[in-house]
Amino acid sequence: PIAMLASIGAGAKRGLLIKGGKYLESLSRVDVLLIDKTGTLTLGKPHITDIMTLNGTSEDEVLLLAASVERYSEHPLAEAVREAARGRRLTLGEPERFEAIPGLGVRAQLNNSLVTVGNRRMVPEASSFVETEYLEAQGKTLLFIACNGKHIGVLAAADTVRPEVPAALAALRSMGIKEMELLTGDNERTAGFLSATLGVRHRANLLPEDKVAVVKDYQARGCTVVMVGDGVNDAPALAQADVGIAMGVAGTDIAIEAAHIALMRDDWTLVPDVFRIARRTLRVVKMNIAFTAVYNVVGLSLAALGFLPPIFAAAAQSLPDIGILANSSRLLRQK
């Protein structure tokens, strides 16, 4: 109705693309907030902070192989690896038969070697390697590198939490959203560090389809679920959620497509804002409905008792619309 349109307009003015009134309705009764990590909670611009080498390989060799495999990957971690290689003026090789496995890593043929870069599950050769666990405990993401079945090195990447996140989560908590969970493809220790810092729960080692399963699981228990993500490895979960909110959409079409609400600015303060807009809208909608009902009952009673001549009754029919318009237009001015 008109109240929804007014709020969608008010949202658009401040950088919120709301695809329909029904999402405002769902938002007003959300009980679970699921949050993607990389690119959503964090800036999604990681930097390589540590390089560890094994089996007599040099740092430059490890970095060169990793960056060459990542040469055409669009993952933020790939850009971090390429940036580190540029910093050392390394000339990248040309990967052949490049393969990206969502949520795990990448592999390709370089000259005649098969090189794999990714997390522990992607690089089983590194599964028992524990010397870098202290880096994960600092919230860093580890990239293991294997060449022809041999573990040759580890890169650690650090990303920055978006500065406005803690305040935004506090605002959401004060609105009564108690269940907040961080969903990530990253490992348990890295996720645990972040979730402890922010005071939310977490689930790690999730593939894109696992994120969808978490959403469905909550929905099966009768919860209304909001998912905030950036569209990288979480587009299916955004689409599955009752309300998918896309963050960092300046770059990714897939996020705008999959989500129900898109933030046109990378700014977490817009998340509590859209919840506020939704609640205000639903209050106005309820007022409008109550007003119409009362008006009709009074009108019908008067007419039935003969106090309202038919010609006046007909005219009176259109009066509530004016009241509803006036009441709803207040939503256009919300801040």
Ligand code: ADP
């Ligand atoms: P998140 O759920 O935090 O947004 P992703 O699902 O995109 O993270 O990735 C999960 C994990 O998979 C990363 O932490 C990394 O270990 C590994 N990974 C994914 N893509 C790549 C890549 N191109 N290069 C190296 N590692 C990758």
Ligand code: MG
């Ligand atoms: Mg992500």
